[in-house]
Amino acid sequence: MEPTGKTIVVTGATGLQGRAVTRHLLDSGWQVRALTRNPDGASAAALAHAGAEIVRAEMEDLSSLIDAAEGAYGLFSVQPTVGSPGTAPDFCAEDEVRWGMNIAEAARAAGIAHLVFSSVAGADRHDSEALPQNLISKWRIEQHLAKLGLPATILRPVSFMENYTGEYALQGGSLVSGIAPDVPLQITAVDDVGFIAALAFSRPREWIGRATALAGDxxxxxxxxxxxxxxxxxxxxxxxxxxxxxxxxxxxxxxxxxxxxxxxxxxxxxxxxxxxxxxxxxxxxxxxxxxxxxxxxxxxxxxxxxxx
Incomplete structure (x- = not known):
């Protein structure tokens, strides 16, 4: 695809969603500024090989996020939840919310024209029922985006199919979870979230101000x-x-x-x-x-x- 000449900042770029979003953005002609805590790691090297600009930034460090976002057109925001791979043992919901708010503040300070935030399906049902902490955290970040008046798109994916590829679900020769055997669970492929994120950036008039849940099965x-x-x-x-x-x-x-x-x-x-x-x-x-x-x-x- 023809280059757009514009840059999208991708936070959490070496994570599951970040890699998928980066790949689809590059395929769509965007320049990508991939943010990571470890620019010398293998995942960052793979992104650089694919054509992304690797920039060191910490979600805990607002100034590093502002510096990384300067001059960019758009920003993809995603934060780990409690228990996500690679998070510190003491990582908590308040850390997740603070990181999400920091990214929102950096987007405002840098004049980002379009922010796409990866939330979670069901986060918007806060008024009608008690929600799990991971949904509450994402909703609080969504509310901060609204408070700042940012030009934003909210994507709310369900559980990822990729969860079934490792120890989280595969133990002792069985598939394991806390879900009852006959209860349907909605799932989606991370690659499809990456595709839709890139689509949203390419169609700002259609997507800014929009929130949508995503599920494939x-x-x-x-x-x-x-x-x-x-x-x-x-x-x-x-x-x-x-x-x-x-x-x-x-x-x-x-x-x-x-x-x-x-x-x-x-x-x-x-x-x-x-x-x-x-x-x-x-x-x-x-x-x-x-x-x-x-x-x-x-x-x-x-x-x-x-x-x-």
Missing amino acids: ELTPVQIAAHIATAIGRPLPYRRIPMETIRAVNEQFAFAHEWLNQRGYRADITATRRIHPAAMDFRTWLERTGAAQITAFLDAQRAEGQDA
Whole structure:
């Protein structure tokens, strides 16, 4: 695609969403300024090889964010939630909110013309029901964007299909979670979030001021396990983790699982496909990338078990 001549700043650029957004922005002709705490790491090197400008910045350090955003047209904002890979053990919800607010303040100070914030589906239901902490955190950041009057787009993805590629969901030869076996869970591919973020930046008149939930499929854990088993050619039973076990680790994690079991995200999958007709269902994602990632993880897990 023809270069736009404009720069988009991507926060969390070496993370799951940041990498997908960066890839789609570069493919769409944007210049990308990829922010990372570790510019010398392998993930940053891969982004640089793809054509991104790598800039060191800390979400905790407002001045570094302002410096990084100067002269850019747009900014993609995403923060880790409690328990996200790579976060410090003491990382908490207040840290997430502060980081999100810092990025919003940096966008205002730098005169960013379009900010796209990755929130979470259901965050806007704060008035009608009690929400898990991760949804409350995202809603507070959304409210700060509104308070500042920023030209913003809010994307609210559901759970990621990529969650099924590692130890979070694959343990002891089974698929595990706290979701009841017969409760449908909405899921989406991170790559599709990246596509829609790039689309939003390319159509500011259509997207500034807009908030939309994103989902590509809805399956029970038993169905998810069955699809994975078929795709990788080996059995993968589903095992539910008792809620008491989750609660013993973290009360908020337990509440989040209870919320998913009883209420769920309620995103409109048909609406997502109107935006992005090629949005992947779970079987398509498995065929394209998921099955290979899951197989590689299970093989490595098995090898470690044999070496132990």
